[in-house]
Amino acid sequence: MLELHNLSKKFGSLVAVDDVSFTVAKGEVLGFLGPNGAGKSTTMKMATGFLAPTTGTAVVCGHDILRQPLAAKRQFGYLPEGAPAYPDMIVAAFLRFVAHIRGFRGDEAAARVDHIVELVHLGEVCDQRIDTLSKGFRRRVGVAQALIHDPPVVILDEPTDGLDPNQKHEMRRIISAMRPEKAIIISTHLLEEVEAVCSRAIVIAHGRILADGTPAELAARSRYHNAVRITVAHGNAAKMRAELDQLDDVAAVETAEGEDGVILLVLARDGRPIADDIADLARLRRWKLASTAVERGRLDDVFRAITAPESEPRPPWDLGEFAKLTN
Amino acid sequence: MIHNISIICRRELSGYFATPLAYVFIVVFLVLAGVLTFFAGNFFERGQADLQSFFTYHPWLYLMLIPAVSMRLWAEERKSGTIELFLTLPIRLGEAVLGKFLAAWLFIGLALALTFPLWLTVLFLGDPDNGVILASYIGSWLMAGAILALGAAVSAATKNQIVAFIVSASLVFVLIAAGTPTVLGLFEGWAPEGLTRAVAGASIFRHFSAITRGVLDMRDLVYFLSLMVAFLGANAVLVDLMKAE
Numbered sequence: 001m002l003e004l005h006n007l008s009k010k011f012g013s014l015v016a017v018d019d020v021s022f023t024v025a026k027g028e029v030l031g032f033l034g035p036n037g038a039g040k041s042t043t044m045k046m047a048t049g050f051l052a053p054t055t056g057t058a059v060v061c062g063h064d065i066l067r068q069p070l071a072a073k074r075q076f077g078y079l080p081e082g083a084p085a086y087p088d089m090i091v092a093a094f095l096r097f098v099a100h101i102r103g104f105r106g107d108e109a110a111a112r113v114d115h116i117v118e119l120v121h122l123g124e125v126c127d128q129r130i131d132t133l134s135k136g137f138r139r140r141v142g143v144a145q146a147l148i149h150d151p152p153v154v155i156l157d158e159p160t161d162g163l164d165p166n167q168k169h170e171m172r173r174i175i176s177a178m179r180p181e182k183a184i185i186i187s188t189h190l191l192e193e194v195e196a197v198c199s200r201a202i203v204i205a206h207g208r209i210l211a212d213g214t215p216a217e218l219a220a221r222s223r224y225h226n227a228v229r230i231t232v233a234h235g236n237a238a239k240m241r242a243e244l245d246q247l248d249d250v251a252a253v254e255t256a257e258g259e260d261g262v263i264l265l266v267l268a269r270d271g272r273p274i275a276d277d278i279a280d281l282a283r284l285r286r287w288k289l290a291s292t293a294v295e296r297g298r299l300d301d302v303f304r305a306i307t308a309p310e311s312e313p314r315p316p317w318d319l320g321e322f323a324k325l326t327n
Numbered sequence: 328m329i330h331n332i333s334i335i336c337r338r339e340l341s342g343y344f345a346t347p348l349a350y351v352f353i354v355v356f357l358v359l360a361g362v363l364t365f366f367a368g369n370f371f372e373r374g375q376a377d378l379q380s381f382f383t384y385h386p387w388l389y390l391m392l393i394p395a396v397s398m399r400l401w402a403e404e405r406k407s408g409t410i411e412l413f414l415t416l417p418i419r420l421g422e423a424v425l426g427k428f429l430a431a432w433l434f435i436g437l438a439l440a441l442t443f444p445l446w447l448t449v450l451f452l453g454d455p456d457n458g459v460i461l462a463s464y465i466g467s468w469l470m471a472g473a474i475l476a477l478g479a480a481v482s483a484a485t486k487n488q489i490v491a492f493i494v495s496a497s498l499v500f501v502l503i504a505a506g507t508p509t510v511l512g513l514f515e516g517w518a519p520e521g522l523t524r525a526v527a528g529a530s531i532f533r534h535f536s537a538i539t540r541g542v543l544d545m546r547d548l549v550y551f552l553s554l555m556v557a558f559l560g561a562n563a564v565l566v567d568l569m570k571a572e
Contacts, residue, residue: 100334
C-alpha cells in the first residue's frame with residue numbers, strides 16, 4: 001500500500017537519506033528505527049510529499065506522490081514530527097477543519113469528529129484551546145487528525161514521544177487496534193515500542209537502511225542471542241568457564257559478579273542453540289547451577305551494533321535488568 | 328478549488344478572532360485613521376465634504392499596519408511546524424496561498440469598512456460625491472491587497488515574524504515613496520524623463536492618488552491586480568522553496 005522507491009535526499013553535500021526503498025503492506029506495522037538524525041523524519045517528509053526527494057519517489061495506494069500528489073495525499077494520514085497543530089484553535093474546531101479539508105461536509109464531518117474524539121479519548125479536552133493541552137493530549141490531537149478520514153495508510157512520526165507510560169500504552173493500543181485494516185509506519189527511537197507494536201522493523205542510520213526484519217529476527221542478530229546465563233557458586237567458576245569454552249558451539253564466556261555467586265554468560269557461536277549442550281555437560285560433571293536462563297538477545301544490542309558499530313557491546317548485566325534475566 | 332480555499336480562509340479568519348490580535352488591530356487601525364484624518368489631514372479646516380483627508384494617508388497607514396497582519400501568515404506556520412501538517416493535507420499549494428491571502432484581505436477589508444462613520448459624518452455635514460468615496464474605498468482595499476501580497480511573500484521567506492515585518496515595511500516604503508514628490512524631485516533634472524516616469528509609475532502612491540480623485544482607471548486597477556498576482560506567485564514559489572528549511 002505504501003512503496004518507497006530509491007528515495008534520496010541531499011542537502012548540499014550532506015546526504016540525509018540515501019537510496020531508501022521498502023514497501024509496507026496492509027496489516028503491517030513497520031517500526032522505522034534509527035538514532036536521532038538518521039534520516040527517519042526526512043524519509044517521512046518525502047513519503048508524504050512535504051519535501052521533494054533528490055531522487056526516487058513514493059507511491060501511496062498506486063498514486064505517485066510526485067505526479068499525483070492530491071490523490072496520494074488523500075490516501076494517508078500523517079502525524080508530523082512534534083505533532084504540530086494550530087495552538088490558538090479549539091480542539092473540535094481543528095478536527096472539523098481537517099475533516100472539511102478531507103472532503104467531509106456537514107453532518108458527516110461532525111460524525112467523523114465525534115468518532116475520532118471517542119477513539120483517541122479526547123472528549124474531555126474537546127472545547128479547549130490546543131495551546132492549553134498537555135503534551136499527551138496534544139499528541140493525541142495530532143493522531144486524531146491523521147486518522148479522521150480512516151486512511152488506508154498511516155504515517156506517524158514518533159507517536160509516543162513525550163508521553164507518560166500510561167499514555168504510551170494507550171497509543172500503542174490504538175495503533176494495534178487499527179493494524180488489520182491499514183498499512184502503518186511509525187518512527188521511533190524506543191526499542192520497547194518496536195517489540196510492543198511492530199510486526200516489522202527497519203533500522204536506518206546515516207540515511208541508509210541497515211536492517212529489515214521482524215523484531216524477533218533482529219533480536220536474533222544480537223551477539224547475546226541464545227546465550228546462556230548461569231549463576232554458580234564462587235570457586236567453581238574458573239574451572240567451569242574453561243570447560244564451557246571447549247564446547248563446539250560456544251563462542252566465548254563472559255563472567256561477572258552476581259548477588260548469589262558468579263554469573264557466567266556463555267555466548268553461542270552464530271546464535272546456535274547451546275542450552276542443551278550446556279545442560280548435558282553440567283549433568284556429566286555434576287555441576288550445581290544456581291540458575292540458568294537463555295537469552296533471546298535484545299533489540300537494544302542489535303540496534304547499537306548496527307548503528308554504532310564502533311561501540312562496545314554491553315552485556316546484559318549492564319542494564320540493571322537482573323530481575324528480567326534471572327527469572 | 329473554491330471549496331478548499333473557502334475552508335482555509337474561514338480557518339484563518341477564525342484564527343484572527345481567537346486571539347486579541349484582531350481586536351487590537353482594528354482598534355489601532357481606526358484610531359490611527361481617525362488621528363491622521365482629523366489632525367494631519369485637517370478634516371474640518373478644509374471645509375469640504377469629502378474624504379480626501381482620510382484617504383490621503385492610507386498608504387502610510389498601511390505601511391505600518393499591513394506588515395503587522397502579513398508577517399505571521401507563513402512565518403508562524405513555519406516556526407510552529409504546522410506548515411508540514413497543512414501542506415500534507417490534500418490541497419494544492421495555490422489553494423493554501425489564496426486561502427490565507429483572502430482571509431487577511433477580508434480582515435483588512437473589515438477594518439476598512441468599520442471606518443464608515445467618517446462617511447456618515449461627511450454625509451451629515453454636506454453633500455459629498457459618493458462615487459469618489461466608493462472608488463476611493465475600492466482603491467484603498469486594492470492597495471491593501473497589493474501590500475498584503477508583498478508581505479505574504481516576505482513572510483514565506485522567513486521563520487521570524489519580526490524580520491518579516493521589517494523587511495515588508497521597508498519594501499512597502501520603497502513602493503510608496505517612489506511616487507512622492509520628494510523622491511521624484513531627486514530624479515528630476517538629471518535623469519532621463521523616462522526613468523522618472525517609470526519610478527512614478529511603479530509607485531503605489533501614484534496609482535492610489537489617481538483613484539482617490541474619483542477615476543477608477545483600468546490602468547490603476549491592472550497595476551494593483553498585477554502586483555497581487557506577482558507577489559502571490561512569488562509567495563507560492565517561496566513557500567515551496569523554504570517550507571522545509
